[in-house]
Amino acid sequence: MQTVKSLRLQVLQKIYAKATEPILYMFSSLTKTPTQTPNTLLFNYLIETLNFPKTEAQSISARFSNVKSLENPHCVLHYLRSLGFSETEIRSSVRYTPQILFSDVDKTLKPKIEFFQEMGIVGSHLGKFISNNSGLVTNSLQNMLIPCTQILKKILVNDKSNQYLIRVLRRFSWLISMNPERRLLRNIAFLESCGIVGSQLSYLLKTKPRLFLTEESKLRDLVVRVSDMGFSFHSKQFVYGLCIVSSLSKETFDRKLELLRSFGFTNNEAMEMFRKQSMMFGKSEEQLKLQLDFFMNKIELNKEVLIRAPCCLTYSLAERVIPRYRVMQILKSKRLLLKKEPSVVSVLILSEEKFLEKFVATFRDDAEELLVAYRGHLLDSSSSEDKEKSG
Template structure:
């Protein structure tokens, strides 16, 4: 008797999975055919099968017609949710619409977190909406953030969201600043900040870092304090040994570089610069001056060096004096300006020993006034050269091939 009951329970548990597998791979039209091939002991559960079939059909229809999912998206979501009626999901959608969620917001949210349709809106959604609105967050902001980061609605209000709010306010000092972090860094509310972040901020304070810098890390460079403590501690020691001062912004930028970069990638970047004749001392001087230049991709570094050294004729060590050039767009800023300089030099209107920073550092208006408008009469086509409208081969200057770029300004 026990064995019989056990087999019946087993069939009852596996049948939904069997049906789901058939629907996913062959479609609903093949369900009856496949069921006919099953042993009679399983076919006896046809009533259960039909119910599962109806549940899948209703769920797919609801996801498409009420939530705006495409048939393809609905099919993938079927693996994660089963609806038996419209009552519960309708109550969830009503609350969302009443709080400013558009059809697009709802579609995005359901696609990312379909289980929310089974939530009790009175207990698990409305209290969170009311809490965030009490801080001054608008319905539109709630809809935007929650549809992009729906996991926020799955976290405990008492155990995570409110404690994180209190922690952030203790660092950011005002509700206005907390709201800004919610808008731009909403995933901060999904971390246990008191446990994972507070010990690292304590280290920063012990090093003498000013409180505004602590707030800056949380709002703009949170990956520094979200890494594992062991790696964080290693990076702090490494950055201090390199000569960075915790009381200056360069320390934060250097920490950000190492938070995002493995040791092997760091070594690869060093080898790229070494390949252009930079000594380790040169590289460290550049890194201390502009830490973010090490975030530039290896291909971008190669392209910048190749153009400035091989096309413009500067020494590689000249470029080390202005490492910000690696953060600028090569195609949109560096090349057009350098070509203007090259043309003016070829006509004897500028001296040959201009530094790279003289060419690429000034804001656009200042550059145009200094190097384009000033020489418009002597070189009428200068502005067209600046805009890339003239075939540079005619000028005896080979145009540099465009490569994918990172960190464009």
């Protein structure tokens, strides 16, 4: 026999079910994925003319249900081919920005393409650039592309041929895809207020263009974090510190500090090294570990030397450090160093030309042996490649 309590519970459940039916129905209708109906005309064009897979052609054509003519896509395709775009580049451009097919060639597409050509992006580079950044051709030439580009050109000092500007845009084209007043100009003003001006601002743009469109609050947090690490706003090292800190998560940064501590450096010594040569933290943890092991265990370099000159940890172990070490070992074993043996740091900081002149060409009788020792890493790598090819 049911109790009053159980009957009451059943009644409440029925009332709840009735009340929620419309809500559940409405929710399910909102979450239901609509069936995409392709535009047959455009669907066939994408497959037959541009060799798109059927699934992609369906997805793209469904977005343009009102298209009744292919005259415009024909014109766009003809224009891009006349510029030397490959079929792969055209397909890539359409895949990421399908509305490019419906651009007015003479009024909108051509002026923007010519803008990039005048900048210096020409020949085969043009097709590659546009296919990777096709969204740019949908942006306003007068309100976005031109004003943003002019702002960037003012920052990139001594860039008469636009080589740095082009390099920046290849890495981060979004810099000219937004209203400049929204974020770009505000971030530039903030960085300049921190003393990052002239060549330092130029370096930051070339190295970390993404920072210029970072949310202002996040950019301020990064600057505060670098300042709290002991960098002075008036030091050139501040920009280098900002570049590295913006590239690493706090966890990764802390692991690299821990790696230095595992080799006997205190936290203060590790931070001092970072402030002097931030780029050492640009190395992977594995690379940094190999370098520390070589200097401190292989050649038993005193850690104070690395604290004074952490630049040693930024040089390539395989391309610079070990080859020069080999040469110096031969000179030392043959007692050819009549004067005081040079320090590791003084040997490493020399340019390649100066190093070869001072420690190879000077010793004519032993120059061939020294050169073989110095170029050994090249011989090793080439022999490995030969083995792989023969295999």
